[in-house]
Amino acid sequence: MRRYFTRKFLIYLLTFFFAVSIDWAIPRFMPGDPVQSMLSRAALHPESATAMYDYYSNSFGLDVPIWRQYLNFWGSLLQGDLGTSVWLYPQPVSSVIANAIPYTLALMLPAILLSWWAGNSFGAFAARRKWLDNTALPFAYILNSMPYMWLGILLAWLLGSVLDIFPLSGGYGYGLQPEWSLEFIGSLLKHWFLPFASLFLVGFGGWAIGMRNLIIYELESDYSHYLTALGAPQRLIRRYAFRNAMLPQVTGLALQIGVIVAGALVTEIVFSYPGLGNLILQAINNEDYFLLQGAFLFIIIGVLIANFVIDMVYVLVDPRTRTGMRGATS
Amino acid sequence: MSVQVKDLKVYYRTLRGDVRALDGASFTIADGEIMGLAGESGCGKSTLGRSLIAIDGRMRYVGGSVSLDGAALPLDDQAAMARHRFTAVSLVPQYAMSAMNPTRKIGKLVTDLLRSRGIAPDTVLGEFRRRLELVGLSTDVLARYPIELSGGMKQRVVMVISTLLDPSLLVADEITSALDVSTQKAVAEAVVEFRDRGFVASTIVITHDLSILVQMADSIMIMYAGKPVERASTDAVVSSSRHPYTRLLLSSLPEVGVRYEEHRLSGIAGRPPSLLNPPPGCRFRDRCPLAFAKCAEEPPFVEVAPGHSAACWKA
Numbered sequence: 010m011r012r013y014f015t016r017k018f019l020i021y022l023l024t025f026f027f028a029v030s031i032d033w034a035i036p037r038f039m040p041g042d043p044v045q046s047m048l049s050r051a052a053l054h055p056e057s058a059t060a061m062y063d064y065y066s067n068s069f070g071l072d073v074p075i076w077r078q079y080l081n082f083w084g085s086l087l088q089g090d091l092g093t094s095v096w097l098y099p100q101p102v103s104s105v106i107a108n109a110i111p112y113t114l115a116l117m118l119p120a121i122l123l124s125w126w127a128g129n130s131f132g133a134f135a136a137r138r139k140w141l142d143n144t145a146l147p148f149a150y151i152l153n154s155m156p157y158m159w160l161g162i163l164l165a166w167l168l169g170s171v172l173d174i175f176p177l178s179g180g181y182g183y184g185l186q187p188e189w190s191l192e193f194i195g196s197l198l199k200h201w202f203l204p205f206a207s208l209f210l211v212g213f214g215g216w217a218i219g220m221r222n223l224i225i226y227e228l229e230s231d232y233s234h235y236l237t238a239l240g241a242p243q244r245l246i247r248r249y250a251f252r253n254a255m256l257p258q259v260t261g262l263a264l265q266i267g268v269i270v271a272g273a274l275v276t277e278i279v280f281s282y283p284g285l286g287n288l289i290l291q292a293i294n295n296e297d298y299f300l301l302q303g304a305f306l307f308i309i310i311g312v313l314i315a316n317f318v319i320d321m322v323y324v325l326v327d328p329r330t331r332t333g334m335r336g337a338t339s
Numbered sequence: 340m341s342v343q344v345k346d347l348k349v350y351y352r353t354l355r356g357d358v359r360a361l362d363g364a365s366f367t368i369a370d371g372e373i374m375g376l377a378g379e380s381g382c383g384k385s386t387l388g389r390s391l392i393a394i395d396g397r398m399r400y401v402g403g404s405v406s407l408d409g410a411a412l413p414l415d416d417q418a419a420m421a422r423h424r425f426t427a428v429s430l431v432p433q434y435a436m437s438a439m440n441p442t443r444k445i446g447k448l449v450t451d452l453l454r455s456r457g458i459a460p461d462t463v464l465g466e467f468r469r470r471l472e473l474v475g476l477s478t479d480v481l482a483r484y485p486i487e488l489s490g491g492m493k494q495r496v497v498m499v500i501s502t503l504l505d506p507s508l509l510v511a512d513e514i515t516s517a518l519d520v521s522t523q524k525a526v527a528e529a530v531v532e533f534r535d536r537g538f539v540a541s542t543i544v545i546t547h548d549l550s551i552l553v554q555m556a557d558s559i560m561i562m563y564a565g566k567p568v569e570r571a572s573t574d575a576v577v578s579s580s581r582h583p584y585t586r587l588l589l590s591s592l593p594e595v596g597v598r599y600e601e602h603r604l605s606g607i608a609g610r611p612p613s614l615l616n617p618p619p620g621c622r623f624r625d626r627c628p629l630a631f632a633k634c635a636e637e638p639p640f641v642e643v644a645p646g647h648s649a650a651c652w653k654a
């Protein structure tokens with residue numbers, strides 16, 4: 010067991026190393042010069058432009074050979090330094106990201122976890138119950154097959170424009186400053202609701218359908234039939250079916266949590282919500298490679314941590330993975 | 340007279356109409372008797388076995404009765420039937436390899452099952468361990484998951500679970516088909532041993548392998564196209580069978596140990612009739628070498644010698 014965990018951990022470490030290296034390399038080998046484009050926006054004299062160019066190149070660490078840049082990158086990364094943002098110069102990338110992350114987490118974590126919990130409970134309950142299966146399930150299918158963008162816009166239009174209950178964009182009201190006041194928190198919640206609800210609904214439909222199908226599959230499996238043949242009540246059979254059907258859903262959840270940030274991209278753009286997804290969009294628009302690199306770094310870390318945790322959980326709940334690492338005994 | 344089946348009819352509902360897979364079966368099995376059930380693939384052996392345990396949604400109970408030690412089984416009421424399963428009637432399924440929940444340890448599974456049936460696990464777990472040892476398994480299997488066992492081990496565990504509450508009737512469907520020859524023998528011996536020790540009263544062993552029935556069964560019933568055609572002691576079936584189908588079946592067995600399923604009954608030309616709309620008269624008529632005019636009428640299943648019944652005008 011210990012050897013298994015150590016081996017897994019090393020694999021994840023290696024994956025991290027390569028992923029981060031690629032994350033470093035891609036912006037650098039892309040066409041375009043971030044410093045140049047930043048200066049061109051400032052429309053300076055040619056001489057002072059050259060001086061400025063040298064100054065910024067130096068402050069971004071771009072004036073040393075590429076291998077040195079790579080080593081420096083790892084060196085500062087390990088100290089938690091992600092460089093300086095070009096778009097919001099001279100703010101450090103780490104603080105720009107730190108400001109955005111709470112929004113993304115507060116939006117995505119409840120949406121993913123609650124829709125997972127509610128969808129699975131509902132799907133498991135609906136499976137093999139005729140009236141529910143026939144009435145509620147079509148709605149789940151509609152929710153699930155609707156393009157997310159469209160659902161988001163529909164919700165925004167209905168609850169935001171027509172009924173005017175919720176604001177359409179932003180993380181809080183325009184006139185407000187972030188502070189611990191009732192007014193500010195109320196505004197936060199109001200702005201949070203629409204993006205949350207859209208994410209929740211889509212997730213709910215998908216989980217409910219998946220769970221229903223998994224449960225039906227389990228109820229048709231041999232072990233369910235055997236339990237029936239031995240007179241076991243439906244309660245026990247459904248309990249087993251639920252437990253087994255949960256395994257793939259746990260993996261699904263892990264993958265969702267892993268791509269939480271990427272998943273936020275569309276939502277945050279539709280609702281102009283100030284999280285990491287929005288930041289990625291801004292970073293691309295402003296050719297801010299350091300910010301982009303920093304944001305992707307967080308995605309990498311998120312995916313890896315989530316997968317690692319799920320690997321561990323799976324070993325604990327599913328005996329079939331356990332035999333794989335011990336070698337089958339018969 | 341432990342198990343008494345009278346004119347049992349169970350059909351499958353399909354879009355094209357009822358498949359008359361079990362179209363009137365009457366027989367009795369005595370206490371302590373092991374009855375072998377044989378016949379070509381699709382003749383309704385499993386349907387008969389299944390009907391005695393649970394008639395599910397795809398099946399339709401059409402008529403007939405089954406009584407166990409004199410009391411009728413509520414065949415058409417699945418909720419009432421559930422109380423008799425495991426305790427009075429039990430099944431060792433054809434799919435024993437996958438019959439146990441893969442994510443539950445075997446000991447836990449049995450405890451869950453017993454509790455769900457309102458039986459305190461402590462009262463029978465000791466016996467469960469003893470019986471595992473009896474079939475040559477260590478009690479370690481209680482702490483194992485099903486995938487950690489070999490096929491033969493799973494087969495034996497399932498057998499011990501199914502018979503744990505000493506049922507009056509055990510249906511064992513194709514329990515040896517998936518096993519190699521030496522394991523087959525061990526499983527067949529276990530069935531006999533369980534009977535000898537009184538763990539089960541009457542047993543129905545369904546199989547494709549007549550040679551295994553010769554080793555273990557006290558009596559044999561042959562089915563053809565949804566109906567029993569002959570029923571007698573094993574010796575009588577082997578040495579003095581009266582029904583032409585049984586005789587062809589035996590003669591088409593090339594040698595002991597080879598399953599006739601794989602040989603597609605080279606000795607008997609033609610195929611069994613469709614059970615969707617079976618023809619009137621003797622259902623074996625098209626293929627029977629002895630068929631004559633009277634066979635257009637259905638032959639009754641009657642005693643042709645003491646303890647020996649057959650359904651044939653020429654028997």
Ligand SMILES: Nc1ncnc2c1ncn2[C@@H]1O[C@H](COP(=O)(O)OP(=O)(O)OP(=O)(O)O)[C@@H](O)[C@H]1O
Pocket residue numbers: 351352353358360378379380381382383384385386387397547614
């Ligand atoms: N679910 C079903 N729906 C419709 N017809 C079925 C169904 N199950 C079985 N049948 C039909 O009922 C007949 C009897 O099937 P059964 O499984 O009892 O045969 P069997 O004698 O056990 O055959 P085998 O030796 O292949 O196991 C067959 O003709 C089969 O096609």
Ligand code: SF4
Pocket residue numbers: 582583584621622623624625627628629630631634638650651652653654
């Ligand atoms: S009744 Fe006729 S057709 Fe049927 S088995 Fe006997 S002789 Fe053959």
Ligand SMILES: [Mg+2]
Pocket residue numbers: 384385386
């Ligand atoms: Mg069968």
